[in-house]
Amino acid sequence: MSFIRNILNSRSPVDGNFFVQLKEILGFKPKSKSIYITAFTHRSMNIKDDKGNPINYERLEFVGDAIIGSVIAAYLFEKVPHGDEGYLTKMRSKVVSREHLNKLGEELRLIDFVESRIPKSNFGDNIHGNLFEALVGAIYLDRGYKFCEKFINTRVINPHIDIEALEGKVISYKSLLIEWCQKEKHTFDFQVYEDTGKDELKHFSVKLTLNGKVVSKARATSKKKAEEKAAKRAFFAFQNEITNLQ
Known part of the structure; x- marks a missing residue:
């Protein structure tokens, strides 16, 4: 062949x-x-x-x-x-x-x-x-x-x-955070926008709000990565509350 x-x-x-x-x-x-x-x-x-x-x-x-x-x-x-x-x-x-x-x-x-x-x-x-x-x-x-x-x-x-x-390993901080918000009746929103910085690669920034308040921000080369980074930062800010619910 x-x-x-x-x-x-x-x-x-x-x-x-x-x-x-x-x-x-x-x-x-x-x-x-x-x-x-x-x-x-x-x-x-x-x-x-x-x-x-x-x-x-x-x-x-x-x-x-x-x-x-x-x-x-x-x-x-x-x-x-x-x-x-x-x-x-x-x-x-x-x-x-x-x-x-x-x-x-x-x-x-x-x-x-x-x-x-x-x-x-x-x-x-x-x-x-x-x-x-x-x-x-x-x-x-x-x-x-x-x-x-x-x-x-x-x-x-x-x-x-x-x-x-x-x-004890977390696969997705975003999924874990969303699960916690849904159980506790918290409102959340990932506000994603294109970052027009001077980097060669396009970047995206995210503001994560919880009950109307910005709790974390992140920046990455894709929307998914930026959201995951923001969720991870929020997780550590509310780690005790989230882990107690697991």
């Missing part, structure tokens, strides 16, 4: 050690080299197979996301026999949170393997988690579920999962 040869030949001589370095991360030798090439191919490369289907890591993300969630769910089911469905769901969300997956991908320096026409400095933080998911998806298609399970145990569960620490 000509498209497989094209992807294998598309990497530059600088990436000659790609599979040597990848083997160190995986802990085993890949069988299907093309699927791992795909796992690190950005859509900007605009590579397609013989049928015109795009070849990039986005579909592998979908597979990897499902596999990671499955392995973590099984682990928590066995590890925490007293946990009900709500507890297990919340704990799984903490393990597979975007922030956590981004850290995992960043620790493994997966971005070093990416083939892209976009400068790597232009990628956002989520590229790290996306690549981690894509890598797990590639492992599944190459070696099956058991190899994925071993990889996730080695790279995620053993070094990072501490049940007691996870119980």
Whole structure:
């Protein structure tokens, strides 16, 4: 199949050690080299197979996301026999949170393997988690579920999962704050506006009001990040009241 040869030949001589370095991360030798090439191919490369289907890591993300969630769910089911469905769901969300997956991908320096026409400095933080998911998806298609399970145990569960620490971990300060406001009948409002500062990247500022009073402000490169930062600052301002309600 000509498209497989094209992807294998598309990497530059600088990436000659790609599979040597990848083997160190995986802990085993890949069988299907093309699927791992795909796992690190950005859509900007605009590579397609013989049928015109795009070849990039986005579909592998979908597979990897499902596999990671499955392995973590099984682990928590066995590890925490007293946990009900709500507890297990919340704990799984903490393990597979975007922030956590981004850290995992960043620790493994997966971005070093990416083939892209976009400068790597232009990628956002989520590229790290996306690549981690894509890598797990590639492992599944190459070696099956058991190899994925071993990889996730080695790279995620053993070094990072501490049940007691996870119980106290906050995934989203915004969600936590909103839940508290709804229970306590507080009114809140995230007032978001574009910040016309001198930064190269566009920024957004947020004023968070609680019962009509501004309780925190924040600024970030996206509305979502700005709101989360403002919510985090508000959380620590009202930490005792919020945690007592949990």
